[in-house]
Amino acid sequence: xxxxxxxxxxxxxxxxxxxxxxxxxxxxxxxxxxxxxxxxxxxxxxxxxxxxxxxxxxxxxxxxxxxxxxxxxxxxxxxxxxxxxxxxxxxxxxxxxxxxxxxxxxxxxxxxxxxxxxxxxxxxxxxxxxxxxxxxxxxxxxxxxxxxxxxxxxxxxxxxxxxxxxxxxxxxxxxxxxxxxxxxxxxxxxxxxxxxxxxxxxxxxxxxxxxxxxxxxxxxxxxxxxxxxxxxxxxxxxxxxxxxxxxxxxxxxxxxxxxxxxxxxxxxxxxxxxxxxxxxxxxxxxxxxxxxxxxxxxxxxxxxxxxxxxxxxxxxxxxxxxxxxxxxxxxxxxxxxxxxxxxxxxxxxxxxxxxxxxxxxxxxxxxxxxxxxxxxxxxxxxxxxxxxxxxxxxxxxxxxxxxxxxxxxxxxxxxxxxxxxxxxxxxxxxxxxxxxxxxxxxxxxxxxxxxxxxxxxxxxxxxxxxxxxxxxxxxxxxxxxxx
Amino acid sequence: xxxxxxxxxxxxxxxxxxxxxxxxxxxxxxxxxxxxxxxxxxxxxxxxxxxxxxxxxxxxxxxxxxxxxxxxxxxxxxxxxxxxxxxxxxxxxxxxxxxxxxxxxxxxxxxxxxxxxxxxxxxxxxxxxxxxxxxxxxxxxxxxxxxxxxxxxxxxxxxxxxxxxxxxxxxxxxxxxxxxxxxxxxxxxxxxxxxxxxxxxxxxxxxxxxxxxxxxxxxxxxxxxxxxxxxxxxxxxxxxxxxxxxxxxxxxxxxxxxxxxxxxxxxxxxxxxxxxxxxxxxxxxxxxxxxxxxxxxxxxxxxxxxxxxxxxxxxxxxxxxxxxxxxxxxxxxxxxxxxxxxxxxxxxxxxxxxxxxxxxxxxxxxxxxxxxxxxxxxxxxxxxxxxxxxxxxxxx
Numbered sequence: 001x002x003x004x005x006x007x008x009x010x011x012x013x014x015x016x017x018x019x020x021x022x023x024x025x026x027x028x029x030x031x032x033x034x035x036x037x038x039x040x041x042x043x044x045x046x047x048x049x050x051x052x053x054x055x056x057x058x059x060x061x062x063x064x065x066x067x068x069x070x071x072x073x074x075x076x077x078x079x080x081x082x083x084x085x086x087x088x089x090x091x092x093x094x095x096x097x098x099x100x101x102x103x104x105x106x107x108x109x110x111x112x113x114x115x116x117x118x119x120x121x122x123x124x125x126x127x128x129x130x131x132x133x134x135x136x137x138x139x140x141x142x143x144x145x146x147x148x149x150x151x152x153x154x155x156x157x158x159x160x161x162x163x164x165x166x167x168x169x170x171x172x173x174x175x176x177x178x179x180x181x182x183x184x185x186x187x188x189x190x191x192x193x194x195x196x197x198x199x200x201x202x203x204x205x206x207x208x209x210x211x212x213x214x215x216x217x218x219x220x221x222x223x224x225x226x227x228x229x230x231x232x233x234x235x236x237x238x239x240x241x242x243x244x245x246x247x248x249x250x251x252x253x254x255x256x257x258x259x260x261x262x263x264x265x266x267x268x269x270x271x272x273x274x275x276x277x278x279x280x281x282x283x284x285x286x287x288x289x290x291x292x293x294x295x296x297x298x299x300x301x302x303x304x305x306x307x308x309x310x311x312x313x314x315x316x317x318x319x320x321x322x323x324x325x326x327x328x329x330x331x332x333x334x335x336x337x338x339x340x341x342x343x344x345x346x347x348x349x350x351x352x353x354x355x356x357x358x359x360x361x362x363x364x365x366x367x368x369x370x371x372x373x374x375x376x377x378x379x380x381x382x383x384x385x386x387x388x389x390x391x392x393x394x395x396x397x398x399x400x401x402x403x404x405x406x407x408x409x410x411x412x413x414x415x416x417x418x419x420x421x422x423x424x425x426x427x428x429x430x431x432x433x434x435x436x437x438x439x440x441x442x443x444x445x446x447x448x449x450x451x452x453x454x455x456x457x458x459x460x461x462x463x464x465x466x467x468x469x470x471x472x473x474x475x476x477x478x479x480x481x482x483x
Numbered sequence: 484x485x486x487x488x489x490x491x492x493x494x495x496x497x498x499x500x501x502x503x504x505x506x507x508x509x510x511x512x513x514x515x516x517x518x519x520x521x522x523x524x525x526x527x528x529x530x531x532x533x534x535x536x537x538x539x540x541x542x543x544x545x546x547x548x549x550x551x552x553x554x555x556x557x558x559x560x561x562x563x564x565x566x567x568x569x570x571x572x573x574x575x576x577x578x579x580x581x582x583x584x585x586x587x588x589x590x591x592x593x594x595x596x597x598x599x600x601x602x603x604x605x606x607x608x609x610x611x612x613x614x615x616x617x618x619x620x621x622x623x624x625x626x627x628x629x630x631x632x633x634x635x636x637x638x639x640x641x642x643x644x645x646x647x648x649x650x651x652x653x654x655x656x657x658x659x660x661x662x663x664x665x666x667x668x669x670x671x672x673x674x675x676x677x678x679x680x681x682x683x684x685x686x687x688x689x690x691x692x693x694x695x696x697x698x699x700x701x702x703x704x705x706x707x708x709x710x711x712x713x714x715x716x717x718x719x720x721x722x723x724x725x726x727x728x729x730x731x732x733x734x735x736x737x738x739x740x741x742x743x744x745x746x747x748x749x750x751x752x753x754x755x756x757x758x759x760x761x762x763x764x765x766x767x768x769x770x771x772x773x774x775x776x777x778x779x780x781x782x783x784x785x786x787x788x789x790x791x792x793x794x795x796x797x798x799x800x801x802x803x804x805x806x807x808x809x810x811x812x813x814x815x816x817x818x819x820x821x822x823x824x825x826x827x828x829x830x831x832x833x834x835x836x837x838x839x840x841x842x843x844x845x846x847x848x849x850x851x852x853x854x855x856x857x858x859x860x861x862x863x864x865x866x867x868x869x870x871x872x873x874x875x876x877x878x879x
Contacts, residue, residue, distance in 0.1 A: 303515040308591030308619070312649075315520060315592065316543065322516040329514060416499060418512070 003090045004107040005034040011094065012036075018097075025055050026064045033070070034105040041100035043119025050080040051102065051115055067108050074104070074113055085114045095173055122147065123252075130397070131231050135272040140230045145175055145249035148232070152179060152245075155236040160184075166197055168211065168248075172204030175249040176211070184242045186475045189439045193244050193257065208253055211246065215257060218436040218443075222405045224398035225438050227256040227263055234268050242476035258438035260445050260473070262458050265289070267395035270461050279460035285393055286459050292390035292400075293407050293429075296337060297414035297422045299383050300330045305418030321379035330415030332376045336384040337408060339366075445473035519564070519586035522649035525634025526573065526610045527599035534569040536602075536610065538576040539635040540588065541565050543647045563642045567635060573613040590619040595652050596626045596670065597689075599633035603705060603712035607686075608677060615674060622671035625656070628705035630690040630715055637689065640697045648699075655689075655701040660732030663750075664721035665701045681826035681844050683708055685724075688715055708820055716811065723807030726772055727823050729755035736776065738799035740792060744783025748776035748800055751862060757828045761836050768825055768851055770808065773858040776800060777865065793861050801857040808855050819849045 001007045005020070012018045017039040025031050033055065037047065055061050055070075060078055064070050075086065087093045087103075093112045097103055100118035105111075125147070128140045141148045149163055164178040176197060180190050193215065200214045208228060216225040229235055230253050238256045239245050246255040256263075265285055270278040302309050303318060310318065325332065343362040347355045363385075371378040387407070394400040406429055413425035436443035446453040454472060456462035470476045525539035542564045566584055570576030580588050593614075602610050614620050629637050641648045656667045665687045676684035688705040692698055703721030706713045716724055725731050731753040740746050753774035760767045778796075786792070815822050826844055830837045840847055 304512045307513075307515060307518060307520070307589055308621070312520070312522060312592045312594065315515070319515050319518065319520065322514070325516070328512075412500065415512075 001090050003088060003093055003105065003110045003112055005036075005105050006107075007090055008034075008036060008093070008103075008105065011090070012097075023052065023055065025061055025070065026066075027062065028065070031064065031067055031070060032107065034103075034107070036097060036103040036105060037117075038097060038100060041118055041120050042102055043117045046081075046117040046119070047102055047115075051104070051117070054079050067106050071106060071109060071111060071113075079115075081115050081117070084116075087112045087114055095167075098173065099175075125151075128230050131229065131234070131268060131395075133231075133269045133272060136268060137231070137233050139232060141232060141235075141247070141252045141254055143250050143252055145177060145247060148247050148252075148254065149177055149179075151232040152236055152239070152247075155232060156181070156239065158183075161239070164194070166194070168197060168200050169202060169204040172206075174205040176205070177247045177249075179239060179245040179247065181239050181242070184240065184470070184476050184478045185244055186242065186477060189258065189441075189475070190244055192439055193246075197246075205248055205250075208248065208251055208255060211248065211255065215246075215255075217438045221432065221436060222402035223261075223433070223436065223443070224264060224396060224402065225257070225259050225436065225443070227259045227396070228253045228398070229256060230254070231268060237271075238263075240481075242470050242474040242478075258441040258474075259443075260441060260471075261399075261433065261443055262446065264396040264399045265394070266457070271464070275461050275463045279462075282461055283459055285395070288390040288393045289403060292387050292394075293403055294410060294422065294426070295383060295387045295390075296333050296407060297410040297425065298419075299380070300333050300411060301414040301418040301422050303329045304415070309419075318379050321377040324374045325377045326374070327376070329377075329380070330411070332380045333384070334408070334411055334415070336376060336380055337387075337411060340384055340388050341404065440475065441473045446471070449473060513587060517587055518589040519566075519584060520589050520592050522592060522647070523595045523597060523638060523652070524590075524593050524614075525597045525599065525629075525638045526602050527633045527635050528601035528605050528610075529569050531569070533571055534576075535571050536573050536576045537567065537569040537633075537635060538573065538580075539565060539567045539638050540580065541638050541642060541648050543649055563647045565638060565642055573610060574617075577613065590617065591621065593620055593624050594649055596624055597634040597637060598626065598628050598686075599635070600629055600631060600712065601633065603628050603686075603707075606710050607707060607712070608710045611670070611673070614670060622674070623669045625652075625667055626670055626673055626686050627652070628686050628688040628712065630688045630702060630705070630717075632691050637691055637699065640691065641699060651699055652689075655699065659701055661734070662722070663725045663731045663734045664718055665703050666725060666728070666730050677707075677710065679827070681821055681841065682824055683713075683820040683822045685822050688717075706820060706822055708818070713818070713820065716814070719807055720811055720814070723804075723809075723811040724822070726753070726755060726804060726808050727757070727770060727811060729753075731755075731774070735779075736800045736803050738796060738803060740783075740785070740799075741795055742783065742785045744781065744785060746778060746782070746796060747780040748796070748861065749779045750774055750776055757823075757825060759825075759829045759833050759836075761833055766829065766836070766840065766847065766851065768829075768853045770853060770855045771858070772804060772808065772855065774804070775860050775862045777863050778861060779865070788864060797859055797861055800861075801859050804859070805855055805857050808857075812853050812855070816849045816851065816853075819845060821848050825851070825853075 009020060019037055019039055021035045023033050023035065025033060035047075035052070058078065060073055061070060064073065074084065085096065087096060088111060093103055093105075093114070096114040100116075100120060101114040102117050104113045104115070122144045123142050125139045125142055127138045139151060141151070153161065153163070158181065160182040162180055162182050166176050166178065167173050168176050178190075178194060178197065196215055197211070200211070202210060205211060212226050213219070218225065227238070235245055235254045235256060243256050243258065246257070248255075265282070270282060303322070307315060322329065327335070343359065346362075347358055350358060367381045370376045371381050391400050391403060394403065410422055410425035410429070413421035415421070417424070433444055434442075434448065442448050446455060446458065449472065452472060454469065456467045465482065468482045469479055470481050472479075519542050521540045521542045523541040525541075527537040527539070529535060529537045566580055568576045568579040570579050577588075596611070596614055598607065598610060611626070614624070615622070638648050641651055659665055659667065668685075668687055673684060673686060676682060684707045685704045686707070687701065688703055689699050690702050692700045703715055703717030704724060705715050722731070722734055731750060734750045736748045736750065738746055738748065753772070756771045758769045758771065760769060812823070821844070825848070826841075830841070
């Protein structure tokens with residue numbers, strides 16, 4: 001189809017929000033220019049004063065006799081607007097229109113100019129809701145892509161910071177920005193990610209998972225293989241570390257990849273507190289991930305298979321707690337684990353005020369009552385609470401969801417074969433984690449690295465000055481971060 | 484293919500999950516509240532009918548707290564249980580428990596195995612074998628011999644609402660270092676002692692004393708010869724034995740000073756070394772004991788803190804220790820019982836020489852020349868430099 005007003009009208013005329021307006025310019029007022037824009041996406045003030053007024057009032061335009069002259073004038077900057085694109089086919093014109101641009105269509109020449117005079121409602125930058133820090137910046141990503149890119153650009157003032165634009169979604173044409181540092185990020189990783197994004201053929205991107213599930217390598221894994229963040233500072237520091245970032249237009253969450261387990265265990269606060277203090281917290285976090293994974297399974301194994309493993313005094317009190325409870329331990333434990341999942345799930349979508357009431361009723365009242373009615377032993381209630389609380393210590397919600405799933409698997413394995421089953425479950429988990437590799441970066445790196453493993457930023461956090469190199473497994477072009 | 488695999492995994496796991504409740508698929512699973520957790524086991528020789536063995540098993544459990552009980556101070560009260568059963572063998576007796584016990588007996592937490600005197604006199608090993616062989620029992624449980632009584636009696640008389648035999652024994656062993664007259668010996672140590680043909684095994688012994696009523700006293704060691712009880716060494720001799728074993732933690736030595744007033748000294752540090760000396764193919768044993776004491780009590784008022792007075796005390800306490808040790812050595816050599824593990828020391832320190840004499844050890848040991856050298860010092864007298872009342876010349 002040719003690029004002209006008629007065709008555009010036939011494509012778009014049914015829409016309420018698309019406006020067509022013809023103006024006539026030139027010496028004899030006989031040159032027709034169609035202005036096409038979308039109501040609500042366009043700043044009309046700018047349109048009229050910087051585009052329409054010069055067309056009608058500027059002496060150059062008034063003296064023009066032909067369309068070519070006008071086109072040449074616009075190309076040479078006759079209009080008072082810095083951003084304009086000359087488009088020659090109708091598809092690009094339409095997609096440009098839907099970005100909020102204004103089109104000036106010249107029918108005879110089949111040419112259109114687009115001006116970026118977007119103006120639509122945006123959410124202001126707010127404080128982070130899920131990744132709070134005490135010390136450190138309090139801004140977040142917002143829905144608008146350009147705002148997000150500008151916050152990142154402000155943090156990394158380097159010409160090597162590359163922000164590539166691609167479009168994903170056959171129908172939605174969502175803009176996706178691929179962000180990396182040319183001098184640091186590994187070229188192969190960037191190429192691979194770019195290729196995968198380009199090969200995505202879906203209708204649209206309505207949630208970050210739409211992209212995520214195309215970009216990860218181990219498709220059948222509950223473990224997050226992409227780091228999601230709403231914090232521009234975390235995003236930027238990962239870019240500088242050698243990872244690749246993706247920001248999707250319309251989402252206040254950015255993607256960082258490739259992810260490793262160690263990276264998911266880091267919280268932004270770690271780097272703003274004293275290294276000894278944050279090392280201790282890190283260590284605790286790793287300890288608690290083991291607790292939350294294995295504690296229910298261990299309890300089942302010990303109380304129903306390996307009674308000799310507990311100290312005598314402890315086994316006596318566990319036995320007292322269990323006395324009179326009609327269900328086997330594993331049923332009790334698993335039922336409570338599931339009950340906890342239900343509580344979490346039920347609480348998510350409730351308004352805050354009701355949510356609190358629910359957790360009180362669910363956890364305190366039901367837990368207490370169940371223990372008193374001898375439906376579950378108090379020991380198990382305590383145990384599940386410890387497990388659940390340990391789970392909340394993990395800084396990454398996706399990771400803690402994955403752990404929750406595996407915890408159930410391990411609990412079931414231990415209920416079948418005791419500690420042996422627990423070990424088998426743990427072994428399966430380990431095998432699974434070892435098999436995950438994204439873009440050549442093992443998920444468990446640096447724990448599985450054979451040469452020069454870097455443990456400075458893993459279970460402990462070393463002082464910043466001692467982390468002289470970027471993560472080796474990211475295979476960065478520039479290895480040193482401190483000269 | 485992949486689809487098939489998934490289907491089979493689902494089917495298999497469904498069966499596994501559904502059938503976990505069935506007793507046939509429990510893989511040794513047993514719920515904790517079905518267990519009776521035993522803590523102390525007594526073994527006795529029985530003279531009734533055909534039965535040879537009486538087993539008494541004591542279990543402690545914290546009383547399931549009723550509402551009132553948990554509100555009162557103390558909260559939980561212990562509830563102890565004693566089960567008695569007899570049979571031709573230990574294992575038979577153990578199995579007979581199940582004829583009347585409502586819970587499955589769990590032996591994994593047995594801390595103390597108490598052997599009655601009769602059983603010890605009969606043949607200790609045939610009673611201990613089950614406890615060594617069974618997989619549920621632990622080799623680090625402690626073995627005790629009851630002096631002049633049966634294990635059943637001891638357990639029966641010390642179990643009531645407030646007391647439990649296991650707790651009592653635990654406390655006794657915890658504080659055994661204060662007097663050092665006995666020691667804690669594990670089942671596995673006893674096994675290795677019996678396995679060694681050159682030494683005579685010894686096991687700590689307890690006795691029931693009347694005053695205060697029905698208390699257990701950890702009184703010394705029971706000595707064994709050929710798996711049969713030979714005799715006891717208690718109190719002073721028990722400590723003498725521990726001097727040689729090098730297992731003295733603390734203890735009290737009472738001596739008299741020059742003026743005849745009694746002074747008590749507390750042992751704070753002790754070290755023993757057994758040195759085999761081979762000269763001209765003849766073996767001599769030297770036992771070096773060194774220890775230090777603190778003065779903890781003076782019964783008189785005269786000043787003993789002069790150097791010569793302290794030196795006198797020092798020689799006195801060395802004399803006391805030497806006598807204690809000599810008595811034990813005498814007993815051992817007279818009865819040809821190497822309870823002192825001298826053969827072991829020779830074996831380790833002079834292995835080649837040991838090879839030449841090990842077959843005739845039973846002839847060598849009674850005639851062995853064992854010298855005891857004691858060296859001591861008095862460390863401190865605590866804050867009081869002079870006895871009370873001595874400052875104004877009362878005692879001078």
